[in-house]
Amino acid sequence: MTAAPLIELSGVEKVFPAGEAGVRALAGVDLAIRAGEYVAIMGASGSGKSTLMTLIGCLDRPSGGTYRLLGRDVSALSADDLAALRRDTFGFVFQRYHLLADATALENVTIPAIYAGMKREEREARGRALLGALGLGERAHHRPGQLSGGQQQRVSIARALVNDPQVILADEPTGALDSQSGGELMDRLAALHAEGRTVLVVTHDAAVAARAQRVIRISDGRIVSDSAAAAPAAPAHAATLREGAHPGWRDNLEEAVRMAGRSLKANPFRTALTLLGVIIGVAAVVAMLAIGSGSQREVMARIQAMGTNLLMVRPGAPGTHRADIITLTRDDAGALVDLPGVDLVVPERHASQTMRYGNIDHKADVYGVTAGFPQARDWGLSVGIFFDAADVESHAAVAVLGKTVADHLFGEGEGVGAYIVIHNVPFLVIGILEPKGASTYGSDLDDMVLVPLTTGLTRLFGGGHVSSMMIWVSDAARIGAAQRRVRAALLARHNGIEDFQIRNTTAVLQAAEKARNSLTVLLGTVAAISLLVGGIGVMNIMLVSVSERTGEIGIRMATGARRLDVQLQFNAEAVVVCGLGGLFGIVIGLFAAWLCRAAGMPVVFSPWPSAMAFACAFATGLVFGYLPARKASRLDPVTALASE
Secondary structure, three states: OOOOOOEEEEEEEEEEOOOOOOEEEEEEEEEEEOOOOEEEEEOOOOOOHHHHHHHHOOOOOOOEEEEEEOOEEOOOOOHHHHHHHHHHOEEEEOOOOOOOOOOOHHHHHHHHHHHOOOOHHHHHHHHHHHHHHOOOHHHOOOOHHHOOHHHHHHHHHHHHHOOOOOEEEEEOOOOOOOHHHHHHHHHHHHHHHHOOOEEEEEEOOHHHHOOOOEEEEEEOOEEEEEOOOOOOOOOOOOOOOOOOOOOOHHHHHHHHHHHHHHHHHHOHHHHHHHHHHHHHHHHHHHHHHHHHHHHHHHHHHHHHHOOOOEEEEEEOOOOOOOOOOOOOEHHHHHHHOOOOOOOEEEEEEEEEEEEEEOOEEEEEEEEEEOOOHHHHHOOOEEEEOOOOHHHHHOOOOEEEEOHHHHHHHHOOOOOOOOEEEEOOEEEEEEEEEOOOOEOOOOOEOOOEEEEEHHHHHHHHHOOOEOOEEEEEOOOHHHHHHHHHHHHHHHHHHOOOOOOEEEEEHHHHHHHHHHHHHHHHHHHHHHHHHHHHHHHHHHHHHHHHHHHHOHHHHHHHHHOOOOHHHHHHHHHHHHHHHHHHHHHHHHHHHHHHHHHHHHOOOOOOOOHHHHHHHHHHHHHHHHHHHHHHHHHHHOOOHHHHHHOO
C-alpha cells in the first residue's frame, strides 16, 4: 500500500491585499510531496515559489484551498499549532541566513531547541556537535558579524537540524554564497536527503535544481511542469507528526534575561534613558519615605515628650494667648482631683530666672510643680530623686535640673548635692532629669529647672495663681469624658465664665498621626507618579524595541516560538529593565537618604520602603511591558522575517 503524501496541497491560493483586487501570488496550486523526496521548486522572481515555500513551512496561511500535512488539515490551525509544526517538523535554511546579530553561533543554533523544551545542557551539547560536524566547532562563540557568508549559512543549517526535523526547507540557499560555498551547501543538503529527510529547495538556478530528484516549475502562481513522472520513484518513508514539549518557565525566563542583556548592551544610551525614569521613581520612594518617616518619628517623639493622656488647662478664654491672664488658682486644681476619671492633677507656675553656680550664670525656665510631675509627663530621672509631697508641703528649697541646665552649670559633673542660687535663694540640687530633646515648637525641653510649687510661689514668683494645670488620665478611652467633667467643674467655680482653655494631648497625638498618615500617602503618591512616568517611558522604549527587532521576532517564530513564548520573553525583558532600574534606584535612594542624615536631617532606614519600591518597579515592568509584548506576539511570522 502506497504511503500517504507527507505534504498535499489542493487548490491552494494566496492573495496579498493591495488595492481593490489584491495581488494573487498563488492560483490554485495542486501539489503532493512524499516523505524522503528531494524536490526543487524553480521559477523566476515573482513567480510565487517563495510564497509556496512559506505556506508549506507554515510561516503563512493560504487564502483558499486545502493544505494537509500527513493528512492533517493545517489550513485552519491556530497560531500556536502552526508554531509547533515549524518547531518539530520543519527546518529552515534561509538565503539571508536570518541569524540574531547579537547572539553567538551556538546561541543561534539552539534557539529552536529552547522552544522544543530541550534542557540547556542537552541543547548546547547538540548545538556544539552540529557545529563541529559542519566545521564550525571553534567558531561556536563567534557572532554572525565575525563569520563569513558560508559560515553563517552553515550556522543556519545547524539551526535547522537541531530539532531533528523531517523536512528541510531551503529558500535560495546559494544566492548569497560564492561557488565553492554554494557547492559545499548543496553537498550538505544531499547528505541530509541521504539520511532520509525530505528536502525542498526553492531556487531560480538550474544547476542547483539539477541536484534534486524532482523539479517543479512555477510561473505566475501556477505549477507549469513537474518532473515527478520522469524521476525515479522516491522511497516511501514512514513519517509521523511529532509532538514536542513546550519550554519550561525557567528556560523561557533564562532566554528572556539573555535577550534583555543583549538588548541593553546594544543600546547603552537608550538603556540609560529607559532606566532613568524607573530609577528616579524608586529612588524617590526610598529616599522620601526614609526622610518622611524620620521626620514623622521625630514629630511624634516630641509630641509624646510633652506627655500622653493629658488634659492641659491654661488661663484665658479659648482663642486668647496672653501670658499675663490670671484665672487659674491652686484651689481650682484641688477641686479637680476628686473628679471621676481624673487620676492626677499637677498645677504649675513658671517664669524665666537666672541661676548661678559658683561664677557660672545660666538663664532658664523655672517651673514650680507638685510631686506628680514625673508620672504625669512620663519623665524619669537619670540620676538622683524627685521631690515628694512632703517637700511641697514644707516649702523645701530643692531643685531638679534639666540636662541642658546641668551640663551648663556643672559640665561633666552630675551636680546632685550641689547648691545653686535662684533669685538670691539657694536650692539644693537633688536630681537630674532624663534628656528629652526639642519640643514640637523647637524649644529645648531640657533647659529648665523644677522646684516645689509652694516654694516657687512664695520665694520666686509671688502670688497664688498658676500658669497651667496638667490633668493625667490613665485610661485614654476615658479622656474625653474626663475633659467634659473638668470643663463643667471649672465653669461652676468660675460662675459660668469660660476663662480657661483645655487642650487634649491625646487628640493632638491622634491629629499628628492622621497628619503622618496623610504625609505618607502624599509621599507615596509623588513616588507613584514618578514610577508611572518611568513606566510610560519603559512602554514607549519597548514599543520602539519591538519595531526595531521585528526581524528577530520573525526568526524566533520561524524556529518554533509560540505567541506566549514571544510575549513572555518581551514582557520579561521589560521586567528585567525595571528590575535593574529598581535596584539602582534603591541604591541611589539609600545614598541620598544617608547624605540627608549626615546633614542632620532625621532619617529612618527600613527594609519595607525598599522592598515596596522594588515590587512597584517589578509591577511596572509587568504592566507597562504587556502591550509591547502583546504587539510582538501578534506579528505575522512571514511579514516579520521580511522586515529584516
